[in-house]
Amino acid sequence: MARLSAEESRGALGDLPGWTLAADGAALEKVFQFRTFRQAMAFVNRVAELATEARHHPDIHISYNRVTLTLTTHDEGGLTEKDIALARRIEEVGEGESGG
Numbered sequence: 856m857a858r859l860s861a862e863e864s865r866g867a868l869g870d871l872p873g874w875t876l877a878a879d880g881a882a883l884e885k886v887f888q889f890r891t892f893r894q895a896m897a898f899v900n901r902v903a904e905l906a907t908e909a910r911h912h913p914d915i916h917i918s919y920n921r922v923t924l925t926l927t928t929h930d931e932g933g934l935t936e937k938d939i940a941l942a943r944r945i946e947e948v949g950e951g952e953s954g955g
């Protein structure tokens with residue numbers, strides 16, 4: 856799967872609220888904040904299910920009630936449609952829970 860151009864990457868952010876491009880343009884990132892650690896972990900487990908279905912796996916950083924997801928296609932060394940598709944699926948399950 857081909858890497859996205861810088862223009863394609865920026866375009867994809869249009870319908871992904873809260874997601875930003877990493878400084879080098881090679882990853883998508885978003886911080887999700889929850890009221891409790893337990894809620895953060897429940898979200899991480901839903902993301903894990905989506906990642907398993909997609910066979911595409913985010914980098915996940917958990918700090919108490921904040922979950923930072925970083926999406927990149929390691930095999931390609933940058934962003935591909937797989938990252939965009941997974942971010943869209945995550946938005947569906949994370950709705951109403953982001954905010955940091």
Ligand SMILES: C[C@H](O)[C@H](O)[C@H]1CNC2=NC(N)=NC(=O)C2=N1
Binds near residue numbers: 926927
């Ligand atoms: C064979 C298998 O599909 C690949 O190793 C997949 C698995 N999950 C992956 N996840 C991510 N984020 N990047 C990859 O390049 C990747 N490769």
